[in-house]
Amino acid sequence: xxxxxxxxxxxxxxLIPALLILGLAVGVLWSGFRVAAxxxxxxxxMSRLNERAAAYVQTATAIAPTIMTHTATSTQTxxxxxxxxxxxxxxxxxxxxxxxxxxxxxPSATPTPQVIVQFTTNTPLPPTLAxxxxxxxxxxxxxxxxxxxxxxxxxxPSATPTTAATARALPTLLIPENPDPAQVDVTAIPTxxxxxxxxxxxxxxxxxxxxxxxxxxxSLRTDTMIIVSINLDTGTVAMLSLPRDLFVYIPALGxxxxxxxxxxxxxxxxxxxxxxxxxxxxxxxxxxxVHYYALVNLSGFETIIDAVGGVDLAVDCAIQDYQLIGAQMxxxxxxxxxxxxWTLPVGYYRMSGAEALWYARSRHNSLEFDRxxxxxxxxxxxxxxxxxxGLLTQVPTLWNETMSVVETNLQLDDIxxxxxxxxxxxxxxxxxxxxxxxxxxxxxxxxxxxxxQLPIFDTVxxxxxxxxxxxTQSQVSVERATIAVYNGTTNTDWDRVAAERLNWEGFxxxxxxxxxxxxxxxxxxxxxxxQEKGSSLEAIALLLNIRPENVLIxxxxxxxxxxxxxxxxxxxxxxxxxxxxxxxxxxxx
Numbered sequence: 001x002x003x004x005x006x007x008x009x010x011x012x013x014x015l016i017p018a019l020l021i022l023g024l025a026v027g028v029l030w031s032g033f034r035v036a037a038x039x040x041x042x043x044x045x046m047s048r049l050n051e052r053a054a055a056y057v058q059t060a061t062a063i064a065p066t067i068m069t070h071t072a073t074s075t076q077t078x079x080x081x082x083x084x085x086x087x088x089x090x091x092x093x094x095x096x097x098x099x100x101x102x103x104x105x106x107p108s109a110t111p112t113p114q115v116i117v118q119f120t121t122n123t124p125l126p127p128t129l130a131x132x133x134x135x136x137x138x139x140x141x142x143x144x145x146x147x148x149x150x151x152x153x154x155x156x157p158s159a160t161p162t163t164a165a166t167a168r169a170l171p172t173l174l175i176p177e178n179p180d181p182a183q184v185d186v187t188a189i190p191t192x193x194x195x196x197x198x199x200x201x202x203x204x205x206x207x208x209x210x211x212x213x214x215x216x217x218x219s220l221r222t223d224t225m226i227i228v229s230i231n232l233d234t235g236t237v238a239m240l241s242l243p244r245d246l247f248v249y250i251p252a253l254g255x256x257x258x259x260x261x262x263x264x265x266x267x268x269x270x271x272x273x274x275x276x277x278x279x280x281x282x283x284x285x286x287x288x289x290v291h292y293y294a295l296v297n298l299s300g301f302e303t304i305i306d307a308v309g310g311v312d313l314a315v316d317c318a319i320q321d322y323q324l325i326g327a328q329m330x331x332x333x334x335x336x337x338x339x340x341x342w343t344l345p346v347g348y349y350r351m352s353g354a355e356a357l358w359y360a361r362s363r364h365n366s367l368e369f370d371r372x373x374x375x376x377x378x379x380x381x382x383x384x385x386x387x388x389x390g391l392l393t394q395v396p397t398l399w400n401e402t403m404s405v406v407e408t409n410l411q412l413d414d415i416x417x418x419x420x421x422x423x424x425x426x427x428x429x430x431x432x433x434x435x436x437x438x439x440x441x442x443x444x445x446x447x448x449x450x451x452x453q454l455p456i457f458d459t460v461x462x463x464x465x466x467x468x469x470x471x472t473q474s475q476v477s478v479e480r481a482t483i484a485v486y487n488g489t490t491n492t493d494w495d496r497v498a499a500e501r502l503n504w505e506g507f508x509x510x511x512x513x514x515x516x517x518x519x520x521x522x523x524x525x526x527x528x529x530x531q532e533k534g535s536s537l538e539a540i541a542l543l544l545n546i547r548p549e550n551v552l553i554x555x556x557x558x559x560x561x562x563x564x565x566x567x568x569x570x571x572x573x574x575x576x577x578x579x580x581x582x583x584x585x586x587x588x589x
Contacts, residue, residue: 168413170203170291174271176251176280185255186446187247193457196287196464201232203418204288205410206278208262208295220263220274224375227282227290227467234470235421238431239379240463241372246435247444247452248285251277257452258285262295275409285455286464294408298326298357304405305353308389311381313359314500317574318345321364328354346571348493368453370576372434377504380430387426395419432504433467435460471506481529481536483509484561488520489569498523498544498565501573505543507536510561520568522550529562530555536563544573 179189209224225242244259253264258281264270265277272279275293282288296304305311320336320343323329330351333342344359351359360378363371395415435441440460441453483502487495495511502509525546527537530553540563541551 168411171272171409173283173289174276174280176284179249179251179254183254187255187444187454189249189255190285190455190457192284193287193461195283195289196461196468198468200234200468200470202468203230203232203292203414204228204290205230205292205294206275206282206290208278208293209301210262210295210297212297219260220266221259222262222278222295223259225258226372226375226379227288229467230418230421231470232421235424236431236470237421237425238433238467238470239376240467241369241376241434242282243368243372243435243441243453245368245451245453246285246441247446247454248281250281251284286460288464288467292408292410292414294406294410296406300405302326302353302357305351305356305382308382308385310350310352311356311378311385312348312350313356313377313381314348314497315344315346315359316497316501317370317576318343319359319362319364320344321358321362324358324361326354327358327361328352329358330355346494346497346574347491348496369435369437373432373576376432376434380504383425383430431467431471431506433463435463481507481562483507483540483563483565484512485509485565485567486512486515488515488518488524488566489571490518491569494567494571498567498571498573501543502540502565505539507540509565515566520566521570522547523568523571524550524552524566526552526554526564526566527562528554528556528559528564540565544571545575 176192178192183189205228207224207226207228208222210220210222212220221244223244225244227240227242229238229240231237242258244257246258247255248258250256250258250261250264252268253261261278261281262274264274265272266274270277278293279290282290320341322340322342329342330344330349332347332349333344335341336343341364349355356378360371360375362374396412435453437443437453440456440463442456443451444454445451483499485495485499485502487493493511495513499509499511523544523546525537525541525544527535529535529537531537537551540546541548544565546565
């Protein structure tokens with residue numbers, strides 16, 4: 001048992017092991033459909049399809065223009081969640097300014113009452129069509145071996161493999177067959193998208209999480225799907241969350257939610273199993289070739305988090321939910337009402353595996369899109385914990401014991417080959433991408449009343465291209481600005497919350513502790529650069545919702561940081577849709 005614990009502690013803290021495993025099982029709820037039921041109900045489903053064929057054609061004709069011509073109505077911009085971070089490994093330390101004595105600001109005006117928008121959550125979608133697999137190889141793409149790269153860090157002697165690792169050829173890509181042109185479905189079946197251009201040597205790994213152990217319904221749904229793309233040429237990493245409710249074409253099955261592709265592939269014996277079908281589905285709908293996968297369940301996720309001693313998480317968007325099966329309310333949560341509803345306020349928390357599971361799975365008052373953000377946040381927290389403990393170079397130990405925790409087609413040599421990138425990667429240098437509701441997707445209700453998201457292919461393609469593109473030097477230059485963040489309130493660690501919000505977007509922010517006074521009401525931003533062009537001032541103010549009258553320009557050629565932020569009691573950097581305000585209540589026991 002001691003050996004197993006040591007193994008879990010060492011192995012699951014490397015970049016790729018952490019990215020592959022620790023966010024996999026998060027964000028899982030009760031929903032979906034039974035594959036077995038799909039096969040059983042085939043005859044009755046076909047009968048219903050025949051009766052409704054004419055209506056389907058009309059539905060497809062009606063919504064097709066909407067899909068192609070929809071324009072964004074979200075107040076967010078597509079780049080807001082995908083700001084490329086700096087590739088510099090600079091660790092400039094921001095220290096308190098001797099002259100940093102901003103005058104306390106007057107109390108802010110009474111805020112306008114927040115309008116709470118409740119979004120309809122999806123209901124389980126029963127299958128309307130279940131066809132036998134027809135994945136006869138149509139065409140094979142020759143894939144050259146992944147190019148080798150020169151390590152930029154030297155591994156510790158204890159982590160050096162006994163035999164030199166050589167690059168393996170990436171798994172062969174099987175092109176999915178096009179659907180029968182005469183096939184009728186509940187909505188128009190899109191044509192296969194073009195491959196996203198690849199200008200770099202990339203290794204793509206999809207992280208999958210399933211709730212099969214608690215549903216006991218015979219189905220396997222991957223409600224967590226995060227693609228991790230490792231750029232071997234630039235040594236950078238990008239993460240992309242795929243919402244489970246994306247309504248896409250699944251070869252042989254038809255138009256269904258993306259989260260059922262893996263389970264269907266497993267049930268019908270698809271080539272390369274569930275991953276093979278999911279891989280073809282992602283390629284068909286998004287033009288992305290995923291090479292590897294890793295999957296864990298809820299208990300595996302909890303065990304891994306506890307094995308690394310828990311994680312530190314900055315909660316900048318308060319969330320609200322009930323107790324969840326298999327999870328635990330985080331310490332610091334407050335009771336919102338007498339009906340079992342709890343709120344996790346803005347703050348900085350140390351979470352165990354069970355507590356992190358609640359944070360990542362919760363979606364009572366937030367959208368699926370926000371849950372993807374929290375899942376990526378967990379991955380970053382794991383990487384930071386690994387770096388702080390100096391455990392990144394311990395990965396090669398006890399590899400064989402991992403097979404009892406994770407299901408994957410990766411091999412030890414694959415992991416060893418990626419370690420040099422892990423050793424030199426800062427968590428703030430990971431790019432984060434996700435879908436934006438109403439910009440990348442259109443909400444739609446299926447004929448049976450289920451709520452899904454239809455991809456808007458033009459904007460989704462832009463997202464995929466950004467996902468494949470590392471930051472430019474001009475972007476790195478702007479985002480290299482250093483920011484000292486001070487806590488001007490009595491709320492514990494709010495400087496750390498604001499600093500992590502900035503680091504998420506690629507800035508170099510350092511939490512400096514308490515300001516000279518804790519009586520700030522509004523958050524203040526001080527610009528010590530005085531630059532009019534190429535400044536990060538506007539971006540920082542926007543990210544932290546700082547009003548123009550609270551932005552001060554105080555050029556200082558002897559500055560130790562480019563900017564200073566003093567967090568006030570009205571601090572609110574949350575821009576997520578559907579997230580409720582914090583309710584007062586009794587702290588969790």
